[in-house]
Amino acid sequence: MFNDIGALELVTLVVLAVLIFGPDKLPKVIQDISGFIRKVRDFSDSAKRDIRDELGPEFKDFEFEDLNPKTFIRKQLDNEDLGMKDIRNGFDMRKEMAEVTDAVNGSGSAASASASASAASSGPELTKGGGADLEKKPTRLTKDEPPPFDSDAT
CATH class of the missing domain: 1.10.287 (Helix Hairpins)
Incomplete structure (x- = not known):
């Protein structure tokens, strides 16, 4: 105590x-x-x-200490039946974050560029600007310029 x-x-x-x-x-x-x-x-x-x-x-065999979220997650991650250790060890967080960052910034690999180009040519444009806005290249905002307002997203 x-x-x-x-x-x-x-x-x-x-x-x-x-x-x-x-x-x-x-x-x-x-x-x-x-x-x-x-x-x-x-x-x-x-x-x-x-x-x-x-x-x-x-x-x-219920323990009240297992109701603590940290204890519960730690116990589940250590459980060999679920195979979580293999998943956790095979997942490189830095690599995944770098790929996501590259995809968001538009400096992704050629595979992501070709995938977006094929999606743009094959799919119909969505109404209300949802799909067409995603296909446009992002523009840089100036320091004083507010970001664009999307009424569908709010």
Whole structure:
């Protein structure tokens, strides 16, 4: 529960507790706080037990820590049945981002240029300027010029 508290912080807390409550009342305060923590833990364990009982036998190995999204994703990525490690290791994010950036900036490879040219010649133009605008080469905007407004996109 308090894994990240160091020795200096613990000593500081003890000194503050002695100064605030005094040496006479400190044992009673510590006893009250530990009793409160014990009651909260018992309540939490009871609630977890009730939830597991209500979920039924198919959720007997359910852990509440798995509800944390980071834990869930980490657990699923480590699962060998899904083959996620092979997918993760075979995916080069920098290469993919470079390809996407090149395609967006218009400096893509000849394959992407030929694919867009074939799509432009074979497909009919879309209404409301949707397809025709995509086939045009992007123009550079000046510093003070606002970007074009597309009412269909908003």
